Amino acid sequence: MTDATADDGADGPVVVDLHSSCTTQDVATGERYRATVNGVVEYGVFVDLSENVSGLVHESTFDGDEDFDVGDETVVHLTEIRDNGDLSFELADPDDPETVDRAHDYERTAAASVGDRVGDTVHVEGEVVQIKQTAGPTIFRVRDETNAVPCTAFEDAGVRAHPDVEVGDFVHVNGEVEEREGTYQIEVGSLDVLDGDESADVARRLDAAFAEQAEPVDTEPLVEWPALEQMIPGLRDVARTLRRAVLEGRPIRMRHHADGDGMCASVPVQYALTQFIEDAHHDEDAARHLLKRLPSKAPYYEMEDATRDLNFALEDRARHGQKLPLLLMLDNGSTEEDTPAYKTLDHYDIPIVVVDHHHPDPEAVDPLVDEHVNPYLHGEDYRITTGMLCVELARMIYPGLTDELEHVPAVAGLSDRSKADAMTDYLDLARDAGYDEEFLQQISEALDYEAYMLRYDPGTQLINDVLNVNGDDERHRELVPFLAERADEDVAEQLDAAESHVEHERVANGANLYRIDVENHAHRFTYPAPGKTTGEIHDRKVEETGEPVITIGYGPDFAVLRSDGVRLDIPTMVEDLNDELPGAGVSGGGHLVVGSIRFVPGMREEVLDALIEKMAEAELDEELRSAPQR
Known part of the structure; x- marks a missing residue:
């Protein structure tokens, strides 16, 4: 500041009102200021002009009639800035003053x-x-x-x-x-x-x-695959949205299907986001507060999960002052069954992003989500697994992860029994990284086993070790065979108990139909769960017969469906059953030829009979053999 006063060029006396951030760099001798008394002493009063500017009005400048208390407001005239920085004032009482606000002329610090x-x-x-x-x-x-x-x-x-x-x-x-x-x-x-x-x-x-x-990292897909390349722009949009959320300090709640492909999708993305959060916030605890990975048992976003997510989000906002989160759905979230939960979140500022490969209902889902990547939306199908998509997504979010993720797409493909032509390339890529197909299959079984044991717990470090993404490589090589062996033993014990109770018939279209009451003829509350048990029985029957096979594992209010060589459309069947059987409460879905449904217990026989009738009318199709089993 110069010694020029604020009165220069003004019509009347000017009184400057300093912003609280102003310093002595913002004042000049000869100017008048609004001040607040902060102390009264025998030799005068101390006044504050801002948080950083204070000085003394000496009693020698008083007329003698003034009486001040702390907190009183007054107008002072700056008479001297001493060499030591002290400011001297005298009282001022201008007629009809004009107040001028002054902000601090500061240099911003990054x-x-x-x-x-x-x-x-x-x-x-x-x-x-x-x-x-x-x-x-x-x-x-x-x-x-x-x-x-x-x-x-x-x-x-x-x-x-x-x-x-x-x-x-x-x-x-x-x-x-x-x-x-x-x-x-x-x-x-x-x-x-x-x-x-x-x-x-x-x-x-x-x-x-x-x-x-927020711009994604430029990457080339791990394998050349025209079917996958169609989805790269959509994955870049998702990466951009996630990176932006991190930069803006918005938490991310990641929901994924609790199976092998779901973990192959979520774990790499969790790893990439954690690294990006730490870089963006320079805080070791930031990722713990801003990112949660949460497994979902159902093949859709249940209202129970949505209610829990919303409750945690609102509590975190109230307790920790956080923004409401972004919901990231992986290997889940594309179907009409997801929409009630989405509509619940739609009442709040919670964006939703979906990357999935289950058969979608875009008319129901897309109005409620911000981004939706699914191979079916590009004329492809389930053979492009969510794990394959999300490894590419993770590489777009954070650079330098490729070496740690090269084996993951192959595990995802084996977990969901993908018969895509690109599986050969993914297996070769994994082999070059030190993983043969037998060990990759063991990883898949270990993931499935641990998903069951963990229930709703993400088991982050354990799953990192099993999948060897940001885990301990030595422990990974010892742990995977042990878990895979335990899984095989439990499956064998389950099938020994259940297989003699499997019922067989040949239906009208020539397919073999196998039925098993998994509620009464399989061990409960132990691995493998009904879906896995049904899938293992189905695999054995496919291998034994070499023919089209349909397998139904059912309980009091549910049925798990598997088929090979039969052109089914389970989501459409669910819609038709609801129309034909009022009061049955049929819901569910999944892939076209693999899925699960629920119904009210009192209508079980009617639902199963109607379901088998529809399956018996379905066209046989050799191209659908060896469809995904999860």
Whole structure:
């Protein structure tokens, strides 16, 4: 500042009202300022012009009639800035003053560089992405174009500081940089919500930066496969959406089918997102708060899961000041059965992204989701598994993961019995990475076994070791054969008990129909579950007969369906059964030739009879042999 006063060029006396962030760099001798009394002493009064500007009005400048208390407001005239930085004022009482607001002329500090400014006062502008109340300070996590930085503000212990500030506000933070337990934070001197042009400028600046930083990594697919290449643009859109969510501080809840392909889809994406979160937030704990991987037992998004997800999201927002999450559905989420849960979330700000390979109902799903990638939408089918898609997605999210993921598409394909021509290329790729087909099959069985044992727990480190994605390679090589052997023993024991109870008939179209009451003729509450038991029986019958086979494993209110060499359309059958059997409550779906349905127990015989009748009318098709079994 120069010695030129604010009165220059003004019509009347000007009184400057300093912004709380202003410093002595923003004042000049000869100017008048609005001030607040912060202390009364024998030789005068101390006044504050801002959070950082204070000085003395000496009693010698009083007329003698003034009587001040702490908190009183007055107008002062700056008479001297001493060499030591002290400010001297005298009282002023201008007639008809004109008040002029003055903001601090500061240089913004990038949040990513606050670690280089320990002990300095800095100014950061950005968006509040989290507000967390502790037993001591309130912690505002502020994100600018470069990073997110915690800003601690103190009131009384446990009392919310700056209660007018909300998540999503654009703010200006002024304070001193501190180092605490290896991380850096700003102890807030002032925190102001920006509005008008200032807010719009910050919003535009962040939007432009996030748009650039959210761009996916340029990758080439692991194998040459025209069918897959059609989906690369959609996967890039998903990668862009996920990276943007991370940059904006939005949590991600990842739901996936709890089977081999579902884990081959979710684990690489979890790994990639974790790495990207740590880079974007420079906080070892950020991924723990911003990313959750959650298995789903049903082949669709159940209302129970949706209600649980929504409840956790609302509690996290209330307790930890987080934004509502983005829901990422993997190997699940494409069918009409998903829509009630989606409609529940639609009442809140929860974007939904789907990557799946089950037969979709885009008319029902697409109005409720932001992104939807599915091979059926491109004239392809289940042979492109979700795990294959998501390995490409993970590579787009974070660079340098290829070497750790080269075997995963082959495991996904084996898990879902994909007969795609590209399986040969994926198996070759895995072999070059040190995995022969027998060991890949063991990984698939181990994943299926652990999915059953974990129930609703993601078992992150355990599954990482089994799949060898961000896991322990030595432990992986020892653990997989052990788990696969345990799974084989349990399957053999189950089939020994169940196989003598399998009923057989040849239906009208010439296919072999096998039926098994898995509720009464198989061990309950143990591995393998009814779906796996039915699939294993089905595989044996296909191998024994070499002919078209349909297998139904049923219980009081459910049926698991498998077929080889029969052109079924299970989602359409479910719709028809609902129309033909009012009160049966039929629901379910899956792949065209593999799926499960539910119904009310009292209508079981009617549902099964009608279902078998439809299967008996289905056309035989050798191309559908060896369809996916999960």
